[in-house]
Amino acid sequence: MSTLDSTLAGEVTGGSWIARRARSGSRGPRLSRGLSGWLFVLPALSVYAAFVLRPLLSTIQYAFYDWNGITAATPVGLGNFQRVLTDPLLLSSVGHSFFLMIFYTILPVIGGLMVAALIQEIRLWGLGTVARTTLFLPQIIPGAAAAIAWVWMFSSNGAVNQVLSAVGLDGQTRAWLGDFNFALTSVGVIGTWLGLGFCTILLMAGIGKIDVSIYEAARLDGAGFFRTFTSVTLPGLRQEIGVCVTVTLIAALASFDIVFMSTQGGPGTSTMVPGVLIYQLGFTESRIGLASALAIVLTALILAVILPIQRFFREE
Amino acid sequence: MAQRSVPSPSGLSRSTSARRWMTVAAVAAAATLAACSAPGSGSGSVDTASAGEPAAVSTDLGTDPIELTLYDGAGLKAVDDALIAAFTTKYPNVTITTRFDPDDVQAQNAPRVLSSDNPPDIARIVALGDIVKNGQLTDLEPWAAAYGWDALPGGQLAMYTVDADGVRGSGAQYTVASGFVVTGLYYDKSVAATVGMTTPPATVDELEAALAKAKDAGVVPMIIGNQTGQGTFPIQMMINSYAGQQSVNDWVFNVADATIDTPEGVEAVTRVADWAAQGYFNSDANGTDSTTALGRFTQGEALFYPSGNWDASSLQDQMGDNVGFVLPPATTVGSSLAMSDPVSNFGIPAKSTNKDAAAVFLNFLTSPEARQVMVDFGFAPSGTGDAPTTPDGSLNAEIQAAFAGLVEADGQVQFVQNATSGINAIWLAQTQLLIEARTTPQDYLAAVQAAYQEQLGR
Numbered sequence: 001m002s003t004l005d006s007t008l009a010g011e012v013t014g015g016s017w018i019a020r021r022a023r024s025g026s027r028g029p030r031l032s033r034g035l036s037g038w039l040f041v042l043p044a045l046s047v048y049a050a051f052v053l054r055p056l057l058s059t060i061q062y063a064f065y066d067w068n069g070i071t072a073a074t075p076v077g078l079g080n081f082q083r084v085l086t087d088p089l090l091l092s093s094v095g096h097s098f099f100l101m102i103f104y105t106i107l108p109v110i111g112g113l114m115v116a117a118l119i120q121e122i123r124l125w126g127l128g129t130v131a132r133t134t135l136f137l138p139q140i141i142p143g144a145a146a147a148i149a150w151v152w153m154f155s156s157n158g159a160v161n162q163v164l165s166a167v168g169l170d171g172q173t174r175a176w177l178g179d180f181n182f183a184l185t186s187v188g189v190i191g192t193w194l195g196l197g198f199c200t201i202l203l204m205a206g207i208g209k210i211d212v213s214i215y216e217a218a219r220l221d222g223a224g225f226f227r228t229f230t231s232v233t234l235p236g237l238r239q240e241i242g243v244c245v246t247v248t249l250i251a252a253l254a255s256f257d258i259v260f261m262s263t264q265g266g267p268g269t270s271t272m273v274p275g276v277l278i279y280q281l282g283f284t285e286s287r288i289g290l291a292s293a294l295a296i297v298l299t300a301l302i303l304a305v306i307l308p309i310q311r312f313f314r315e316e
Numbered sequence: 317m318a319q320r321s322v323p324s325p326s327g328l329s330r331s332t333s334a335r336r337w338m339t340v341a342a343v344a345a346a347a348t349l350a351a352c353s354a355p356g357s358g359s360g361s362v363d364t365a366s367a368g369e370p371a372a373v374s375t376d377l378g379t380d381p382i383e384l385t386l387y388d389g390a391g392l393k394a395v396d397d398a399l400i401a402a403f404t405t406k407y408p409n410v411t412i413t414t415r416f417d418p419d420d421v422q423a424q425n426a427p428r429v430l431s432s433d434n435p436p437d438i439a440r441i442v443a444l445g446d447i448v449k450n451g452q453l454t455d456l457e458p459w460a461a462a463y464g465w466d467a468l469p470g471g472q473l474a475m476y477t478v479d480a481d482g483v484r485g486s487g488a489q490y491t492v493a494s495g496f497v498v499t500g501l502y503y504d505k506s507v508a509a510t511v512g513m514t515t516p517p518a519t520v521d522e523l524e525a526a527l528a529k530a531k532d533a534g535v536v537p538m539i540i541g542n543q544t545g546q547g548t549f550p551i552q553m554m555i556n557s558y559a560g561q562q563s564v565n566d567w568v569f570n571v572a573d574a575t576i577d578t579p580e581g582v583e584a585v586t587r588v589a590d591w592a593a594q595g596y597f598n599s600d601a602n603g604t605d606s607t608t609a610l611g612r613f614t615q616g617e618a619l620f621y622p623s624g625n626w627d628a629s630s631l632q633d634q635m636g637d638n639v640g641f642v643l644p645p646a647t648t649v650g651s652s653l654a655m656s657d658p659v660s661n662f663g664i665p666a667k668s669t670n671k672d673a674a675a676v677f678l679n680f681l682t683s684p685e686a687r688q689v690m691v692d693f694g695f696a697p698s699g700t701g702d703a704p705t706t707p708d709g710s711l712n713a714e715i716q717a718a719f720a721g722l723v724e725a726d727g728q729v730q731f732v733q734n735a736t737s738g739i740n741a742i743w744l745a746q747t748q749l750l751i752e753a754r755t756t757p758q759d760y761l762a763a764v765q766a767a768y769q770e771q772l773g774r
Contacts (some may be wrong), residue, residue, distance in 0.1 A: 062355055070427050070450040073354045155608065156600040175603020178543055180752060265741075266543065267602040267748035283424045285738030285771065286446070288355070 062292035069288045080293035090294065093265075093272040094301065096184055097253045100273070103188025104195055104252035109244050111192070112199025113237070117229050119200075120207050132204065139197040147261035150190045151177060154262075177263050183271045190258050195251065199244045206240035207233060242313025246306055253302045274298045373458040374672045375679075377407050382673045384412045387429060387436035388660055389419035395659070395693045399494060402685045403677060410673060412438075423737070427452065430665045437668040438677055440660040441491055443737045445570055447663075448478040448490055454664040456489045459675040465489060468682070468699060471728045472496075474565070475658055484569035492678040493658030493698045495690030496728070498719045499549060499624040500643045500654055502631060507535055507619045508640075516642035520557065520587070523645045527596045530619040537596040539618035541606030545744035547588075547597070547751055548733060549622040549655070553644035554584035556653040556729050568730035570772060576732065577765040585750070585757035592751040602748050624655070625715050628694040632711040641714050643722060656719070656728040659695050691716060696723075735768060742767040 038045075063080055067073035084090055115135060119128050138146065153159040154176040161173040176186040210232065218228045256275030259265060265272035265280075274294060282291030388396050393416055400412045415436060417425050423442035430439060430452040441447055456476075460466060466473070472493065479487030501523075503516060508526075511533040517523035530537035540546040556564055558580040567574040591597065598604065598618065606623070613621040614634040621627075622644075631639050643652040662681065664674045680686055682699025690697050691704035694712050696719040703720060706713040722728060733740040746763050749755040755763070 058355075065355055067355050068427075068446070068450070069356070070431055070452065071356055073356045075354065154603070156603060175600035178600060178603020178748075180602075180754065263543070264744070266745060267752070268745050268754065280738065280741055283421075284741065285736075286424070286427065287738075 059292045059295055062288050063296050065289045067288045068286040070286075073289070076289065080290050081297070083290060084293045084297050089269055089272065090274070090277060092269065093274050093277055096271060097255065097273050099184060100188050100191060100255060101249060101252045103185070104191040104255065105245060105248040107192045108195035108199045108248055109241060111196050112203050112244065113234075113241075115196070115200045116203035116207055117225075117233055119204060120233075121225065132201065135200045136197040138194050139201070141194075143194060143257035144261045146194055147190060147258045150186075150193075151262050154186055178267050180267055180270050183263055183267060187259055187262060187271050190262065191252070191255070194258075195248050199248070202240050202244055203237055206237045210236040238313060242310070245309055245313070249305060249309065250302055253305065254298065373462055373675070375459075375462050375676065377410060377673060377676055379409050382410045382670060384410060384438060384670055384673055384677065385415055385436040386412050386662075386677075387415045387417075387422075387426075387439040389422040389440060390416040391419040392416075392440075392660055395494070395690070395695070398689045398693065399681070399686055402689055403680050406680070406685065407676065410676075412677070430667065435665045435667040437664065437670045437674040438662050439665055441663045442661070442734065444490065444661065444663075445478055445482045445484050446737060449482045452666050453490045454666050454668065454671055456491075456664065456675070456678075459672075459678070460489045463675070463679045465492070465679075469723065469726075471723065471726050472698070474569075475661065475730070481572075483571055485565065485571070491658070491661045491663040492681050494660040494662060494681050494686070495658070495693075495695040495698050496656050496719070497624045497626055497659055498643075498654055498656045498696050498715065498722060499553075499622070500641055500715075500718060501538075501645075502613070502621040502623060502627070503619055503640050503642065504613065504616055504621075504635070505638050505640055507616055511535065511619060513619065516640060517645045518642075518649055520554070520645050520647050524591075526619065527591065528594075531595060536598045536618035538591070538620040538622065539598045539604075539609045539613050540601050540622065541604045541609030542597075542601040542748055542751060543603055544605045545733070545740065545747060546606045546609060546622065547601060547747040548743045550591070551585060551588045551747060551750075552655060552729075552732050553622070554587050555581050555732070556644065556655070557647045557651075558584035561653050561727065561729050564729050564732065567768075568732060568735045570735065575765055576768070577761040581761050582757050585760055589750055589753070589757050593753060597751060601751055625694050625696065625719075628711055628715055632694075637709075639711055641711060641718060643718050643727075651727075652722065652725065653727045653729050654718075654722055655731050656696070656722060657730055657734070658698075659690070736771045738771050739764070739768055 062073075064075060064077060065073035066076045066079070115131070119131050122128065122131070141149075155161075156173070156175045160176060164170070164173050174182065176182050179186075214232050214236075215228060218232050223231065254275055255273050256279065259271055259273050259276050260279065263271045265276050275298075278291050278294050278298070281287045281294065386396060386400065393414070396414060400414070404410055404412065416422070417429075422440060426439060426441065426443070427447060427450060429435065430447065431450075441453065444453075447453055456465070468476075473489065474485045475493065476489045476491045477487045478484050478490055501516075503513070507530070508514075508516075511526070511529040513526045513529060517526050527537040538550065540550070552564075555576070559576075559578055560580075563574075563578070563580075564576075567576050598609070598612075604612075610621065610623070610627060610630070612618065614631065628641070643654050646652050662678055664671050664678070668674055682701075684701055684704070687697035687699065687701060688704040691706060691712070694715070696716065697704055703716065706716050733743050742764055746755065746760050750757070750760050
């Protein structure tokens with residue numbers, strides 16, 4: 001107990017020292033102020049450096065070699081990148097990722113907005129919690145497990161086809177994940193199901209942050225549901241929408257688990273995405289260099305898509 | 317990313333320090349890149365020179381306690397445990413601990429497990445050529461001489477050997493198999509009676525006649541789970557028949573200039589493409605995995621199910637006497653060829669410290685006790701000797717008889733999916749395209765051959 005007390009006391013003293021330093025910051029030597037800051041960051045920074053920066057740098061290094069992961073590597077210059085940027089299979093897999101954005105990003109964000117606004121409206125009826133829990137449930141299920149459940153539902157005698165048969169659409173039943181025309185869309189539906197809850201919860205939290213008096217003022221001015229939505233809710237949610245779009249876009253471009261567990265990229269290569277290709281190249285075929293080059297190109301692509309969007313949602 | 321979109325009062329100073337940090341990181345990165353050598357040249361790799369064998373080998377285990385580790389695919393746990401139990405009964409001073417990875421990742425994890433600081437003493441090797449090239453396996457020649465493994469059947473030895481160029485099928489011995497799988501066609505006897513198939517097909521023409529009868533009778537002629545690539549089995553059965561054993565084995569063993577894209581191959585693939593066009597496969601093949609296909613076959617939905625003896629025990633359990641097994645039909649009578657390769661192709665990692673004891677285990681795999689264990693589990697036995705016993709009239713007895721005939725005729729063919737570590741994905745994708753007529757037999761084989769050459773760096 002006494003040890004704890006003294007430790008706490010020490011921290012308090014340290015804290016006040018910092019506060020003092022901060023107060024007199026402009027007059028003190030800038031260098032030592034900077035140093036003490038680094039000291040606080042050091043523990044987190046070293047973990048970050050060991051588990052994020054180092055692998056990242058290794059990946060960049062590997063991309064310039066032909067390496068099987070075991071024996072000595074041979075440098076190949078930009079050969080791996082050249083291959084990555086000219087391989088038709090790779091380019092089509094990037095195309096699939098962009099198509100998945102419709103299901104991973106656009107539908108969940110629009111759906112999430114609708115649902116969040118509706119829940120805001122029906123909160124009085126006491127159904128808000130039920131709706132919120134139901135919608136958030138998919139979010140706590142791992143993507144891989146969800147994919148397996150959906151594989152059953154999409155199978156020839158699965159729930160999806162049973163529902164279609166029940167409403168008289170027998171002619172439309174098929175093995176959805178094995179159909180060249182519908183497999184990618186079916187994978188997208190799994191992504192929408194997973195992403196909708198996340199967006200809804202985030203946007204509801206955002207709505208909660210908007211001052212209630214603005215809603216009241218809008219109502220007094222005679223604004224209906226849709227006018228309130230477009231004039232109050234939507235502008236107030238700018239940042240939350242930005243987060244939703246960013247996170248779900250990354251999920252679409254870097255998608256792996258759902259595709260890997262449901263189709264492995266098939267039938268043919270109709271659902272192949274870069275994430276699964278990187279896995280196949282790196283772990284199945286032991287071509288670490290090529291897999292690294294593809295991973296770097298994918299990272300660059302994600303940044304190229306995300307950064308402008310970040311800028312757009314940050315500007316006021 | 318998420319946090320950075322939230323504006324903060326100290327946004328300016330944060331971005332300044334972020335910029336400073338970027339500079340630090342960039343300098344560190346440059347220093348790291350400049351300082352480090354090519355990947356794989358450090359401690360993680362195995363020096364081929366040190367992978368050599370000890371000067372003298374011992375076949376005596378003595379009486380001191382010996383601990384070995386065995387590494388295999390998780391699906392084979394029951395079989396391995398039974399083998400180990402039989403082994404340790406014979407050699408009570410040996411303890412073997414096991415280590416399993418899921419079957420589909422064991423092959424890709426093996427290179428890294430073998431080069432780890434704590435490697436197993438006995439390990440299942442799938443990509444034998446690659447792992448030998450990496451210098452990760454022990455050349456078994458001294459033990460082969462001591463135990464007389466050169467007397468094993470040539471067809472089996474071919475699966476254990478790799479030459480100096482990394483070509484399999486001849487050269488130094490690196491492995492011994494625990495037993496063998498064998499593939500063919502399972503058929504539902506009551507469905508066969510309904511559609512009028514009186515005897516199992518021995519030739520491709522007879523098979524096609526049976527498929528047509530089943531189609532007319534409204535049952536699925538052949539059910540495949542092609543989401544997981546089962547359609548490649550009937551295709552290889554035809555390729556074996558048309559192109560011949562040597563040609564296919566050479567291709568799988570990576571013999572120089574080997575090709576699967578031959579006129580005979582195209583003829584074989586065309587035949588299967590025709591079956592697909594006739595509707596001889598289940599219409600949802602690409603959306604069905606092999607486990608589901610197996611379940612539907614046991615329910616009497618189809619006449620044939622192309623698979624191997626790994627499915628024998630569950631089929632026997634669920635269908636009893638109602639299921640039969642026949643080797644893949646050939647183009648001419650009596651020349652059956654079937655895909656058949658090791659259940660576990662066990663090698664001794666170069667970094668193992670108990671090579672003599674591990675070699676005793678490998679030799680044990682060809683003993684009557686081990687052969688009986690493998691047969692009890694529905695697999696075909698390793699080595700030679702009297703046929704292990706099976707219950708009369710059982711599916712297992714039928715498969716064992718078929719396997720004995722296959723070995724006698726030297727008709728074991730390697731699985732084409734094992735030709736390179738990455739080729740399975742190509743076969744899978746291309747077969748899915750083929751049965752939906754989205755590619756031609758010519759383009760199908762050309763695509764596989766192109767990927768094969770690309771992956772082998774040819």
